[in-house]
Amino acid sequence: MRLSQLFGKTQRQPPAEAETPSHRLLLQAGLVGQTSAGVYAYLPLAWKVLRKIEQVIRDEMEAAGGQEIMLPALQPQEMWEETGRYQIWKDLLFHTVDRRERRFVLGPTHEEVLTDLFKRHVKSYRDLPLLVYQIQRKFRDEPRPRAGLIRLREFTMKDLYSFDTDWEGLDVSYQKMYQAYSNVFRRCGLPAVAVMADAGSMGGRDSHEFMHLTEVGEDSCIFCESCGYAANAEIAQFRKEAAHASERPQPAKEIPTPGLYTIQDLAHHLKVPTSKTCKAVFYAADGQPVFVAIRGDMEVNETKLRRAAGAVDLHYMTEDEVIGAGFVPGSASAVGLKGVKVIADDLLPEERNLVAGANKPDAHLLNVNYGRDWKADVVADIALAKEGYGCLQCGGSLEVRRGIEMGHIFKLGTFFSERLGATYLDRDGKAKPVIMGSYGIGTERLLAAVIEANHDERGIVWPPALAPYQVHLVSLGGDRSAVTEASEHLYDEMRQAGIEVLYDDRDETPGVKFNDADLLGMPLRVTVSQRTLEKDAVEVKARTSPDTALAPRDRAVEAIREAIAGQPAAE
């Protein structure tokens, strides 16, 4: 490809709106164009990379026994109502209506459609296990699109679904996908770690997310270096130790605390650690008020809380809701509270003599004890793991890292098969719901993560396996026809040799060309100039190294080929 003809120009100054490196580089290099928030167009270079990413994924899915299919994006709304997911996903769906006023949604994922298809084509245990996958557009009206391609509203996802006769079979399918995902990310030159994750609202069992760790990521992950524990902060557990368990229960005592509303102020004023206090947090779970109690030094993990509450929707109460529920902000506690569901962190029953609200303005209680003074309807682990907490498994110190979630695998079980009636006939002649798993990778997000992981201050550094072209041929010809002729000749030779080459044939100064070559990030730069021709050579330079080397013209193609082969392989 001639750079002079390429659709997509580099920009000297990146748009100010881009903050994360991948977003900035994608725009500055002219790879993508934004259409609206979370919706992008992909120009030739980006599209080439995306196709290579898809090919890597396709390879690994096929190797694992997956069969590729194509499913509709236009999905009848009733299908979503049948599984009950319509209510849950409603706000995230793009809705549409056909000319007969039949309601459709643009598929945000394809479990419903595929399970329905499965029903009509699979009848027997002999057809199982079955692994099918699709690579196609999904549409989600995300509340907040983010950071270029990291969080999109229209995006491409590889989704593979597994169908097994039993849970052991599902374990095997799951393991296959776990391995396939590891292969995909390795081949894409992208460091990734698997962390345990929330299996979501679909009653699944195991679940892992594949994370690329970077400050730019939007997920928090918890790691233990000594034993290898790795989990999304949403579900991460930790070792909880009661700080005051050995104390003898003391009589409760009310004290005036005017002007003290926060745990910080309260603890400071009473000269006690925040771990000596009991904090109250108000949530609405599926519209019902929930009183949440947790030790003052800890924070509520909303994923854990949602599960403990058995709720689909969970949000911090608004001021109106708090007043409506009759809570006393600043001095609330579960002591004497009636008619409201109380959920307590499981550390509270072990603590003694905590400071808690008195449930009336400007007053708190000293020496509050669980069991004697109050009880919760639900006692569960609802605390958020934090940096420095103890590892549940080994006691080591936990670390928090940010990550981009590039892939998610989970065991669905029978959620969809039961609701949609997807059964198979087993050996015993009985119809049984098929056991499913679901495994997704976002390709544009993967592309963004690849750039996050592979760039320097000058631009992108494509992993060879994904680079749109292997060679960036720079001609410093100007109007010197000898240089131009030699460049054209080498360009032809390389193409005939099957080498993917981007040829900078523009009438630009050397500085412009070199800077664009660095920005665009092809693995190998080959320069032809007056200077190299005087030595009857061309210059070869890897994007990853500052060093250049001369290759004789008569064996230039051979030398380039060797240089490509010598690149750090992504395999």
Next chain:
RNA sequence: CGGGGUGUAGCUCAGUUAGGCUAGAGCGCACGGUUCGGGACCGUGAGGUCGGCGGUUCGAAUCCGCCCACCCCGACCA
């Protein structure tokens, strides 16, 4: 949805505080010339609903109101 921010040429921004006459700069783009190994130089030129609508005013990029878009931080996910 809550909080914060930004909208002036393709990109980066000045001009808005204190309303004033043909709205500016750099880069990019087009043409001509000189240059040619790390974002060169000279000349000429094209390019603008100043986010939109309404209001105040003799006069609005500038003041007021409403709306919209985009970015960032939180609740969701690949």
